[in-house]
Amino acid sequence: MPVQFVGALSGTMKQVADPGLPRDPVGYARQVAQIYEAAGYDLLLLGWTSTGGDSLSTAFFASTVTERLRFLIAHRTGFIAPTVAARMLAMLDHYLNGRLLLHAISGGSDVEQRRDGDWLDHDARYRRSAEFLTIVRRMWTSPEPFDFTGEFYRVAGAFATIKPLQQPHIPVSFGGGSPAALAVGSEHADIYVLTGEPLDSIRERIARIRALAAPFGRSPEFGLTIRATIAPTERQAWERAFAIAERLGALGGALRKESESSTAQRAAEIIDAREIYDKRFWTGIGRAAGPATRLGETATLVGTPDQVAESLLDYYDAGIRLFFLYGLDLARDPAELGRELFPLVREAVRRRDQLMV
Numbered sequence: 001m002p003v004q005f006v007g008a009l010s011g012t013m014k015q016v017a018d019p020g021l022p023r024d025p026v027g028y029a030r031q032v033a034q035i036y037e038a039a040g041y042d043l044l045l046l047g048w049t050s051t052g053g054d055s056l057s058t059a060f061f062a063s064t065v066t067e068r069l070r071f072l073i074a075h076r077t078g079f080i081a082p083t084v085a086a087r088m089l090a091m092l093d094h095y096l097n098g099r100l101l102l103h104a105i106s107g108g109s110d111v112e113q114r115r116d117g118d119w120l121d122h123d124a125r126y127r128r129s130a131e132f133l134t135i136v137r138r139m140w141t142s143p144e145p146f147d148f149t150g151e152f153y154r155v156a157g158a159f160a161t162i163k164p165l166q167q168p169h170i171p172v173s174f175g176g177g178s179p180a181a182l183a184v185g186s187e188h189a190d191i192y193v194l195t196g197e198p199l200d201s202i203r204e205r206i207a208r209i210r211a212l213a214a215p216f217g218r219s220p221e222f223g224l225t226i227r228a229t230i231a232p233t234e235r236q237a238w239e240r241a242f243a244i245a246e247r248l249g250a251l252g253g254a255l256r257k258e259s260e261s262s263t264a265q266r267a268a269e270i271i272d273a274r275e276i277y278d279k280r281f282w283t284g285i286g287r288a289a290g291p292a293t294r295l296g297e298t299a300t301l302v303g304t305p306d307q308v309a310e311s312l313l314d315y316y317d318a319g320i321r322l323f324f325l326y327g328l329d330l331a332r333d334p335a336e337l338g339r340e341l342f343p344l345v346r347e348a349v350r351r352r353d354q355l356m357v
Helices: 025-039 055-064 082-095 110-115 122-141 179-188 199-216 234-251 262-273 284-289 305-318 333-356
Strands: 004-009 043-046 070-076 100-105 146-149 154-158 172-175 191-195 221-230 300-303 320-326
Touching: 004 025, 004 333, 025 043, 025 055, 025 333, 043 055, 055 070, 055 082, 070 082, 082 100, 082 122, 082 154, 100 122, 122 146, 122 154, 122 179, 172 179, 179 199, 191 199, 191 320, 199 221, 199 305, 221 234, 221 305, 221 333, 234 284, 234 300, 300 305, 305 320, 305 333, 320 333
Parallel strands: 004 043, 004 320, 043 070, 070 100, 100 172, 172 191, 191 221, 221 300, 221 320
Antiparallel strands: 146 154
């Protein structure tokens, strides 16, 4: 898989700076999707919250106002029967002409889950996700009806006459750092998405997931969620980053989350331990946002385009192939990252791939 860049359209991905975009959901979705496509992003993550809009219908709409951008739909398992979800996603894959990926999420926050009437505990939610993905994949691939009996689902004669356009099936991504999440993701994920962490931590997590996935005959690709702020000089980049952190602190931490997950706990440890890791991995936004922040939404690579490209290539060499790369200002950063940073990374990856042939 070549290097790919992923943007985000989600109610949870609040921008630190006011983007000045339309406030109505239709106008906002249209403009965000078009911003990321024009900037050269490959995919757009459509997030899911218990208070936000629907990711499936948003993907369909966004596909009508873009031409090549692909859509990674976050879908919280457990609220739609897996057989129904499989058929919905298969049809959507045809409508989107194969521009669809599924990001299965189990839910890291009890508060979020209970808003939608789900009272399962953390580990039970992940066991349910495992059954959900097992049934969905069989619906997408089975040439004949099948039965399934599990802890959460029981179906008889399940079958889909319309399979996804993408073969053998729609790619599935997954994330999470708890033992329960690792057990599900190692068995079912085509792409395992990691929270932005320092290089040594990412290397360790990739090695662990690969070892867990091997008995299932799986070798997932890996994504990394991180932010970047760039400027013509290193000093200007840091000045920009510090200014955003200061503004965020004055706002009282606009990126605070409701999360009791092990990922959030790990993030707090990393944020509290140091302000700068590796060459330019900065935790300052997380410090301003507060301890409940998801590190991947605040961990920021700061520097010139060449410097940040070098850091991204370090992650590429560690095994990352998809960068969920967000700026700190939606109105400006995607275009700037696409213009100044992406060509440097893509060309360096192309040269690396040529040397491997």
